[in-house]
Amino acid sequence: MGSTTETIKLPVGEITVSRKGTGPQLLLLHGGGGSIADHPVVDKLAEKFEVIAPSHPGFNGTKIPDHFDGMPELVHFYLDVLDALDIDNAVLMGISMGGWLAAELASINCARFSKVILVDAVGVKIGGPTDRDIVDVFGIPPDEANKLMYHDPANARDMSTLSDEALAAVAGNRIALGLYTWEPYMHNPKLPQRLHRVTAPTLFLWGESDGLVTTDYGKAYAALIPGAKFVAIPEAGHSPYAEQPEYFVNEVFAFTD
Amino acid sequence: MRTYWFTEDAYHDLPPQDDYESIRVNLPNSNFDPERGHELYNWYLDMWCMAESYGLDLMNNEHHQTATCMVPAAPLMMSILARETSKARLLLLGNPIANRRNPVRVAEEMAMIDVISKGRLDCGFVRGVPYEAAPANRTAHRGSQRMWEAHDMIMKAWTTHDGPFNFEGRWFQSRQINIWPRPYQQPAPPVWVTMGGRSSTTPVAQHKHVGAVFLAGYPRIREIFDGYREDYLKMHGEHAPFDRLAYLGLVFVGETEAKAREGAEKLLWYMSANKVPGYWSNPPGYHPPHIAAQIMKGARGGSGVPLTATLDDQMARGNVFAGTPDQVYEQIKNFWEYSGGFGNMLMMGQAGFVTHEETETSMKLYAKEVFPRLKELEASTTPAEAWEKSKAMEQRDNVPLDGFALEFVR
Numbered sequence: 001m002g003s004t005t006e007t008i009k010l011p012v013g014e015i016t017v018s019r020k021g022t023g024p025q026l027l028l029l030h031g032g033g034g035s036i037a038d039h040p041v042v043d044k045l046a047e048k049f050e051v052i053a054p055s056h057p058g059f060n061g062t063k064i065p066d067h068f069d070g071m072p073e074l075v076h077f078y079l080d081v082l083d084a085l086d087i088d089n090a091v092l093m094g095i096s097m098g099g100w101l102a103a104e105l106a107s108i109n110c111a112r113f114s115k116v117i118l119v120d121a122v123g124v125k126i127g128g129p130t131d132r133d134i135v136d137v138f139g140i141p142p143d144e145a146n147k148l149m150y151h152d153p154a155n156a157r158d159m160s161t162l163s164d165e166a167l168a169a170v171a172g173n174r175i176a177l178g179l180y181t182w183e184p185y186m187h188n189p190k191l192p193q194r195l196h197r198v199t200a201p202t203l204f205l206w207g208e209s210d211g212l213v214t215t216d217y218g219k220a221y222a223a224l225i226p227g228a229k230f231v232a233i234p235e236a237g238h239s240p241y242a243e244q245p246e247y248f249v250n251e252v253f254a255f256t257d
Numbered sequence: 258m259r260t261y262w263f264t265e266d267a268y269h270d271l272p273p274q275d276d277y278e279s280i281r282v283n284l285p286n287s288n289f290d291p292e293r294g295h296e297l298y299n300w301y302l303d304m305w306c307m308a309e310s311y312g313l314d315l316m317n318n319e320h321h322q323t324a325t326c327m328v329p330a331a332p333l334m335m336s337i338l339a340r341e342t343s344k345a346r347l348l349l350l351g352n353p354i355a356n357r358r359n360p361v362r363v364a365e366e367m368a369m370i371d372v373i374s375k376g377r378l379d380c381g382f383v384r385g386v387p388y389e390a391a392p393a394n395r396t397a398h399r400g401s402q403r404m405w406e407a408h409d410m411i412m413k414a415w416t417t418h419d420g421p422f423n424f425e426g427r428w429f430q431s432r433q434i435n436i437w438p439r440p441y442q443q444p445a446p447p448v449w450v451t452m453g454g455r456s457s458t459t460p461v462a463q464h465k466h467v468g469a470v471f472l473a474g475y476p477r478i479r480e481i482f483d484g485y486r487e488d489y490l491k492m493h494g495e496h497a498p499f500d501r502l503a504y505l506g507l508v509f510v511g512e513t514e515a516k517a518r519e520g521a522e523k524l525l526w527y528m529s530a531n532k533v534p535g536y537w538s539n540p541p542g543y544h545p546p547h548i549a550a551q552i553m554k555g556a557r558g559g560s561g562v563p564l565t566a567t568l569d570d571q572m573a574r575g576n577v578f579a580g581t582p583d584q585v586y587e588q589i590k591n592f593w594e595y596s597g598g599f600g601n602m603l604m605m606g607q608a609g610f611v612t613h614e615e616t617e618t619s620m621k622l623y624a625k626e627v628f629p630r631l632k633e634l635e636a637s638t639t640p641a642e643a644w645e646k647s648k649a650m651e652q653r654d655n656v657p658l659d660g661f662a663l664e665f666v667r
Contacts, residue, residue: 070396138540139283139391142553164550171549175398178541182396 001043010080013065017054017085021046024114024256027087028053031096031120032137032177033239034060034169041241044249048256052085056101058176061169071180071188075104082112091256092200093117096213096238097181100188103225106202107194115256116202118221120210120238122186124195126220134186135212138178148211149238195224202228203255207236207243229255258600258635260628261316261348262308262620263505264607266301266334268294268324269526280532281323281388288324297327302334304607304616306341311624314346316603318381319353321392325531332366339374347374350449350469350603351381354407355400356393361431363407364414368440376441381449381469382408388533390540398542403428405460408448410434415445449503455484462488462497469503469603474575475653478504478596486597486644496640499600504592507577508604509611510585510622520619521568521579526609528576529565582626589627590634597647598640602631 003020018037026049030036037053045051056074058064067073078101081087092113094102099121106116127133137145146156159167202225206218215232222230231251236243270293271277277284305315315338319331328334335349347370352363371378384404390397410424414436421435440446449467452458458481461468468485470478482502489497507524511517539552571577575595578588593599604623607616638646 139536141534141536159553164547167550167553168546171553172546175541175546175549178396179398182398182541183394 001046003037005037008084010077010084012067012080013057013063013077015054015057015077015081015084016060016062017052019053020051021049023049025049025087025090026051027085027090027092027113029092029094029098029101030056030059031098031239032173032181034173036095036241039242041245041249044245045252048253049091052087052090054081054085056098056176056180058179059173061172064176064179068179070182071100071104074101074180075108078105079108087112089114091115091117091252093119093252094121095119095241096122097177097186099123100186100191103191103195103198104188106198106200107191108197110197110199113200116198116200116225117205117252117255118202119205119240120207120213120218121204121221122181122213123188124191124221124224125184125187125189126217133213133217136185137212138182145212151207151209151235151237151243155237155243192224196226198225198228201255203251204228204230205240205248205251206230206232207238207240208232208234209236210238210240212238258499258602258628258632259346260313260602260604260623260631261346261503262305262313263316263318263603263605264301264304264616265318265320265325265527265605266297266327267527267530267609268297268327269530269609271324271530274530274532277532279534279537280325280530281320282391282533282537283322284324294327300613301327301607302337302341304613305338305345307617308606308620309342309345311620312628313604313620313624314348315342316348316350318350320386321389323388325527332370335378336366336370336373339370339377342374342377345377346379347377348379348449348603349381350379351383351451353385353389353393354382354411355384355404356389356395357407359431360407360410360429361414361434361436364411365436365438367411367446368415368436368438371440371442371446372438374441376446378440378442378446379449379467380446381451382411383451387540387543388537390543391537396542397540400543401457408450412445412448415440452481452485455480457481458484459488461485462501463492465489465493465501467501467503467601469505469601471505471603472576473504475592475595476574478575478592479647479652482596482599483644486640496644499598499635499640499643502599503601503603504596504599505603505605506575506589506592507571507579507608508585508589508602508606508619508623509577509579510582510619510627511580512618512622514580514584517580517584517619518568520611520615521572521577523611523615524577524579524605524608525568525571526611527605528571530609582622585623586627586630589631593631593634594643595647595650595653598635598638598643600635602628 005018007016035055099118100123146153204222222228233240241248319328320326321329367380384400406426406428421433423432450461452468462485509521535552575592
């Protein structure tokens with residue numbers, strides 16, 4: 001399916017956006033691995049939606065504005081993005097770190113969004129101060145991270161086969177992820193007190209085998225949003241769209257019908 | 258020429274290296290016996306006092322959550338030395354101010370040490386090694402920019418004497434800054450900053466601060482020193498004096514070559530013990546993407562020298578100077594001339610299992626038989642002459658390098 005990619009100037013900085021399909025808008029906010037605009041699952045989603053997939057600044061080779069220190073800057077940046085992209089009555093989907101961003105945006109103002117879908121999202125603190133709700137991905141070996149993030153670690157990207165250029169792109173995404181999530185690690189302590197403002201119907205989609213943020217975390221997160229529904233996807237880890245694309249898309253279609 | 262004697266205060270009584278994943282960050286502190294720690298702290302303090310008695314100046318530093326360095330608060334160690342010593346310069350290299358939350362506190366601590374020691378403080382500022390990102394809970398991203406803003410705040414705090422000012426910068430904001438005490442040395446204690454590559458020399462030269470380089474060896478020393486000297490000449494219209502540059506190497510002097518080699522082999526513990534997995538060497542934002550990618554591929558994020566590099570390799574590279582007094586003088590002289598000259602030798606004289614007796618022998622031989630000749634060497638030429646002579650020498654790339662940041666000690 002054909003897609004278009006453009007870079008749009010914003011009052012501060014710029015955003016690179018891919019679009020695919022026609023229909024109601026689905027704003028897809030990617031996670032720490034970078035944009036998934038080229039992933040086959042987007043073709044499936046694009047059968048029903050106009051999938052609008054921006055790259056957060058710093059991912060996929062884009063520039064991080066000088067004033068950015070973390071997620072708060074990204075959230076405010078996205079208020080401009082929503083204006084620039086004319087987001088209206090859209091399905092807001094956020095994956096992992098993008099789920100955190102989506103939850104922040106929806107808690108500020110849900111008027112632009114018809115539905116919210118949070119996929120293995122981070123962003124809140126559930127347990128006590130010494131509970132590691134979210135595994136510190138910057139403090140474990142890559143193979144251990146793969147075991148936690150995938151139902152079948154064989155589905156993980158094999159870094160050893162990547163060219164230097166491709167690996168530098170992966171490293172660049174990791175740098176951006178670190179910028180947005182370093183401290184407080186992967187969450188905003190204030191977010192739980194704002195989530196009651198998420199008034200659009202909300203679905204939590206979660207890989208049942210996710211070891212990075214478990215289903216228990218996801219269910220507790222869902223309980224913070226009035227009326228939110230929680231669905232676990234079997235035999236899928238932190239990226240259920242990749243490990244169980246059909247199951248994933250069916251759940252999305254069922255929720256948005 | 259000054260020589261600053263240095264040990265990194267290791268806790269070296271560790272289980273076999275295969276039994277743990279990393280000597281830094283996550284090595285459980287059940288491996289730290291407080292009784293042994295008590296002995297070691299006092300042992301190291303005694304060594305510094307001994308170094309002063311041989312006419313050397315003193316250097317210390319800090320790291321966190323690591324057995325390679327038992328000092329997580331260099332100002333504490335230095336404040337003891339400020340009281341225990343009376344003549345030596347006290348170089349704290351350095352305060353990891355990119356990771357410090359409150360630069361005002363650093364300005365206060367340093368001013369106190371300067372006053373207690375009657376103006377003997379040399380105050381170093383560093384960005385910090387990558388493994389500090391997790392213990393400090395500070396993002397490594399834009400660490401150098403943060404370091405320089407903290408530096409500006411500290412300099413302003415040291416040199417403002419007419420009441421409070423506010424500092425509201427990009428990274429740090431403080432109100433009513435009016436430190437008590439102010440420093441003993443006026444207008445401010447000498448400032449030292451580590452330089453890891455050509456890109457880091459300019460602000461150091463601009464401020465006329467001392468630029469210190471650790472273990473760059475023959476392959477990289479001129480890139481960095483020349484960068485500093487070029488910047489300094491361009492910005493100030495005169496050659497950088499020798500005392501603006503410093504080099505840290507491992508030094509062991511013995512009565513015989515065999516004894517010296519034996520001591521130097523023990524000193525190499527400092528490098529061989531630095532077992533650190535890639536994820537601690539590569540916090541997001543510390544290295545640019547192309548270098549971060551190489552570490553992800555399994556390359557070592559250290560000085561680029563394998564942990565297992567032999568003594569001969571390390572000596573050929575200019576990281577280690579070891580031998581009889583004559584040999585060590587010749588080695589340092591060769592490196593000094595090749596580098597274009599520097600006025601501060603940072604002598605890592607003890608590490609790992611090097612005993613007190615061995616340390617003293619080496620220290621004494623260095624102080625009595627090597628150091629005086631280095632002073633003569635420096636006095637025999639000028640910075641401009643030494644630089645010209647250096648430029649005429651062919652580049653020596655003894656050991657292949659990969660351009661990684663120099664992260665030992667910093």
